Amino acid sequence: MSDHADSPTARDVLWRFGPMVYGPTVLFALGEGAVIPLIPVIAAQLGADVAIAALVASALVVGQLCGNIPAGWAVARIGERLTMAIAGVLSLAGVVGMALAPSLGIFAIAVFLIGFCAAAFGLARHSFMTTRVPLSFRARALSLLGGTFRLGMFVGPFVAAGLLALTGDEHAAIWFFGGCLVATVLLVLFGPDPEKQFVAPTSAPTRGGADTEDAVDTEDAVDTEDTGEPVTGSIPVRRTGAPGDGVGSGPGTGVIRTMWRHRRVLSTLGLAAASLSAVRSARQVVLPLWGVSIGLDAQTIALVVGISGAIDFALFYASGQVMDRFGRLWAALPAMILMGAGFVALAFTHDLPQAAMWFAMFAAVLGVGNGLSSGILLTLGADVAPKTDPAPFLGSWRTLTDGGGAVAPLLVSGIAAVASLSVATGVMGAIGLVGALAFVRWVPRYVPRVRP
Structure with missing residues (x-):
């Protein structure tokens, strides 16, 4: 009894291994955030016009979209730590390519490579949290993971501005990114390995629906109670793959087979998650425009x-906090309603006398909605992923969500060109509201009930 009382809580372990769990994400996001605003500038210096510079900048998102499924394969086969180390080294090659690129084509390839490797960093930590963090603390842990990425992206542009003021050279931010990557690789390789010391018991949580093939992987279930306490040791992993399963055949379940096996949850809840990603991405495009x-x-x-x-x-x-205490829907639904309604309302204010005031007000509303959605996509992906081998599924899940984010700016641009920016904004709001209905329909069916 005393042993149980003295055992560390999930919060204690996360705090103890915080530098190793969240540190690599902060470092990578900080460097990436410093470089992103300068990609169009450097592309223009290499001879790109406005349209081509925007296309080169989009190579980062395209690279991340293309990297999710290979990253899922790598994490499933060689583990989170080695995947992150390899991705860090490849990213360094991309940084050198960006800094020394003699032509626009090589620069674009380097940007694509960095986006491709960014997928590996995101998926590795997502998979780690899925298998190690107890359900009772999962949403907070993953929201904190999303927050570390946002911190890097928030601070990075200010770092770039300071380096520009000191050196007058845009390439200084690229070399700063390289320094962040070196620190990341060293931290991953030589720091304490949380994969070996922070493990949560595997169990089949209570789910809100009866679709057992997608909602509960009954073959993976283990007859142990999830007490919410982290334990040390290895995770029992049932390997079922065989040659011919598709990508990643051999040990473990292949990525293609995983996508087919979980096609219902990916085509329902996954598309709802993609709509959230689309609305988030649209916010970054619509507000400046x-x-x-x-x-x-x-x-x-x-x-x-x-x-x-x-x-x-x-x-x-x-x-x-909201997701862990009250359930996933209590964060997802307000976030989608706020962003959807905010876009729809903003669409009617363009020609009003106080347009600037309405712009500022609805920008704040969208910020609240987006903040309330922090960690939702990570948490939902972890909730519905197979418990013993989540990486292939998470690669598919993140491809869907990143795809939604990548399509949204193209949709806004196309509708604005054919109709107007107000119409494009209203359409994105409608997508948000439809996505809210989809969450109401599918979250209770697939996602585990939270036990406070």
Whole structure:
């Protein structure tokens, strides 16, 4: 009895291994955040016009989209730690390519490579949390993971601005990213390995629906109670794959076979998650364009977007608290309704006398909605992933969500070109509201009930 009372809680272990669990994500996101604003600038210096510079910048997102499934294969075969180390070394090659690129084509390839490797970092930690963090603490842990990424992306542009002021050279931010990657690889290779010391028991949680093939992997279930306490030791993994399963055949379940086996949850809850990702991505495109369209100067637009981002960042942990205490839907639904309704309402304010005031107000509303959604996609993916070998499934899940994020800017651009920015904004709001209905329909069916 005393042994149980003295055993560490999940919070204690996360705090103890925080530098190893979250440190690599912070370092990678900090360097990436410093480089992202300068990619179009450097592309223009290499001879790109505005359209081509935007295309080169999009190579980062395309690379991440293409990297999710290979990253799932790598994590399942060689583990999170080695996958992250290899991705860090390959990213260093991409950094060198960006800094020394003699032509626009090589620069674009280097940007694509960094995005490809970013998928490995994101999926490795997602898989780690899925298998190690107890259900009672999962949403908070994953919201914190999402928050570390947001921190890097929030601080990175300020670091880039400072380096530009000191050196006057855009390449300084690229070399800063390289330094972050070196620190990341050293931390991953030589720091204490949380994979070997932070393990949660495997169990089949109570689910909200009866679709046992997708909601509960009964063959993977273990007859042990999840007490919410981390334990040390290895995770029992049932390997079922065989040659011919598709990508990743051999030991473990192949990625293609995993996608087919879980096609129902991917085509329902996965598409709802993709709609959330699309609305999030649209926010980053619509707000600056809206400010320009109503005639605001760059400084005012930056201030409004910055305040919206600050609100978003401030709420990241609150999302995890809500999901762990009350259930996933209590965070997903308000987030989608706020962002969907915010876009729809913003669409009607373009020609009003107080357009700037409405722009600032709805930018804040979108920031609240986005902040409340922090960690939701990570948590839902972890909730519905197979418990013993989640990486192939998470590769498919993240491909869907990243695909939604990648399509949204193209959708906004296309609708704005054919109709108007107001129509494009309203359409994104409608997607958010439809996505909210999809969450209401599918979250109770597939996601485990939270036991406070």
